[in-house]
Amino acid sequence: MKPEDLLCPSPAGLYSPIGDFYVDPVRPVARALVTHGHSDHARAGHGAVLATRQTLDIMRLRYGPGFCGSEQPIEIGKEIELNGVRVGFHPAGHVLGSAQIALEYDGMRIVVSGDYKRRPDPTCSPFEPLRCDVFITEATFGLPVFNHPDPNAEIARLLTSLEQFPDRTHLVGAYALGKAQRLIALLRAEGYRRPIFIHGALTQLCDYYSSEGVELGDLRPATAESTDPATFRGEVVIGPPSSFNERWARRFADPLAIFASGWMMVRQRAKQRGVELPLVISDHADWRELTATLQEIAPSQVWVTHGREEALVRWCKLAGVAARPLHMVGYEDEGD
Ligand SMILES: [Zn+2]
Secondary structure: OOHHHHOEEEOOEEEEOOOOEEEOOOOOOOEEEOOOOOOOOOOOOEEEEEEOHHHHHHHHHHHOOOOEEEEEEOOOOOEEEEOOEEEEEEEOOOOOOOEEEEEEEOOEEEEEOOOOOOOOOOOOOOOOOOOOOEEEEEEOOOOOOOOOOOHHHHHHHHHHHHHHOOOOEEEEEOOOOOHHHHHHHHHHHOOOOOOEEEOHHHHHHHHHHHHOOOOOOOEEEOOOOOOOHHHHOOOEEEEOHHHHHOHHHHOOOOEEEEEEOHHHHOHHHHHHOOOOEEEOOOOOOOHHHHHHHHHHHOOOEEEEEEEOHHHHHHHHHHOOOEEEEOOOOOOOOOOO
């Protein structure tokens, strides 16, 4: 049996011919298995969706109750059978509810890791290395130049700036699902006790994380119209990246533009966005994490879905591991 009989790339996403289901499909399909709630992996309009309870909750919050025909929650670590294929979900360490999906049939085991990272994250369960024949990985930061610093050191830079510029509004851009909550939790872990002001687009997901036991502390709405702009001086205000282009962002007193993303490694990207304080905090594996994970799992084959595929494929070949790029389209790294 070839691995492709169990799972193969198709225009709608990774498809299992034996199981008759898709993983993270980018088009509406009859049966979807979804790794996590970022909008490039979790789309609305499928028939049946199998995912962790938290991913289903997140999809419902983002798309509304009718986001799919039927929801099927699966517990992390538990296995079920779909048309003879054994299916199990395991932690990916990416965002709350995120999972790798393990598929097994006739002794062949394929793991679709979705998006993942290996750094500790107070907002989700850590990545679990799984034995498999084929490991399917992303390569968003799949170049040796991507060497993410310790996130706590990045948080320390933010805290230093708050001390140095007590009159400026520290306006932080962070993705609405995962990054914003991780940033808040990291600040709290460093002892930051002041209220943190959040854009309206973050409220639902922050409330959800809190209800799932992630400590986010005192969060308040950052509604600049109804509040004296002086209120936000010296405070942390967090909004999704898109909010930086809205009128909302221009209402704050003397804003200091900050952005938290793995892309902040690239000076040019920070400059283009007008970011004064780039924070390199990523929910994806960097080059070292990617290669260390492949060494640890030691699969017989590596498939690379999207990102800087060629460099990682080349690394695998030099390491004597069969590898192929899948050139999957439609995965835009919502939560980098
Ligand atoms: Zn993601």
